[in-house]
Amino acid sequence: EVQLLESGGGLVQPGGSLRLSCAASGFTFKNFAMSWVRQAPGKGLEWVSGIRGGGDRTYLADSVKGRFTISSDPSKNTLYLEMTGLRADDTALYYCAKSEDAVVVNYFESWGQGTLVTVSS
Amino acid sequence: DIQMTQSPSSLSASVGDRVTITCRSSQTINRYLNWYLQKPGKAPKLLIYDASSLQSGVPSRFSGSGSGTDFTLTINSLQPEDFATYYCQQSYTTPLTFGGGTKLEIK
Numbered sequence: 336e337v338q339l340l341e342s343g344g345g346l347v348q349p350g351g352s353l354r355l356s357c358a359a360s361g362f363t364f365k366n367f368a369m370s371w372v373r374q375a376p377g378k379g380l381e382w383v384s385g386i387r388g389g390g391d392r393t394y395l396a397d398s399v400k401g402r403f404t405i406s407s408d409p410s411k412n413t414l415y416l417e418m419t420g421l422r423a424d425d426t427a428l429y430y431c432a433k434s435e436d437a438v439v440v441n442y443f444e445s446w447g448q449g450t451l452v453t454v455s456s
Numbered sequence: 457d458i459q460m461t462q463s464p465s466s467l468s469a470s471v472g473d474r475v476t477i478t479c480r481s482s483q484t485i486n487r488y489l490n491w492y493l494q495k496p497g498k499a500p501k502l503l504i505y506d507a508s509s510l511q512s513g514v515p516s517r518f519s520g521s522g523s524g525t526d527f528t529l530t531i532n533s534l535q536p537e538d539f540a541t542y543y544c545q546q547s548y549t550t551p552l553t554f555g556g557g558t559k560l561e562i563k
Contacts, residue, residue, distance in 0.1 A: 370552070372500075379543065379554060379555075379556050379557045380492075380494075380500065380543055380545070380554040380557075381554065382545075382551060382552040382553065382554065385550065385552070394550040394551070395551075396551045397457070397551065430499055430500075435505075439547075440547075440550060440552065441488070441490075441505075441547035441552075442490040442502060442505045442506075442545065442547050443490075443492075443500070443502060443545075444502050444505075444511065446499035446500055446501075447499065448499055449499060
């Protein structure tokens with residue numbers, strides 16, 4: 336059974352940094368593309384970033400380019416999202432999501448339960 | 457970026473009804489269109505991928521159709537557990553984008 340467990344969320348001041356982690360199990364991590372998708376309170380879904388299986392290519396939404404970095408460690412079966420320069424509009428529940436393909440970041444067949452990031456002074 | 461527009465944004469229906477939700481993309485996305493269901497406090501769940509392929513374990517009352525820029529999700533014979541928010545998402549190109557959601561409520 337696929338399991339995705341996010342951690343690392345919390346309260347951070349504007350301009351601050353945070354690193355989210357997603358521990359994966361139940362599948363061969365390096366063989367699947369992964370993404371981060373966020374949802375602001377009471378709002379819809381927004382794709383934030385994706386990474387190919389193997390980590391050779393990454394993708395970022397324009398709203399986070401230059402501030403967020405996605406990475407993965409296949410030896411630890413873990414996906415990361417390094418967030419810097421955080422703003423109030425980054426406040427959201429951040430989901431880790433698994434694609435069904437190694438190369439293409441496409442649709443999300445499995446999701447974690449999310450970790451909440453709150454940016455406020 | 458490709459904009460995804462869902463309609464309606466909310467919908468009231470009764471158990472047993474047939475409902476249709478529409479999703480339109482700002483440019484052609486072939487059949488790279490996916491549908492999710494989300495219940496309050498829960499993660500989204502994949503229902504349909506590539507416009508019309510039913511995800512494993514999803515009841516057959518859910519179906520998807522369309523190609524190019526216009527897509528539909530149809531739910532036949534609504535069940536109590538179907539009342540939720542539905543999102544479409546294009547996977548034609550990055551940045552991946554979602555529609556604004558359709559909240560399906562009990563009439």
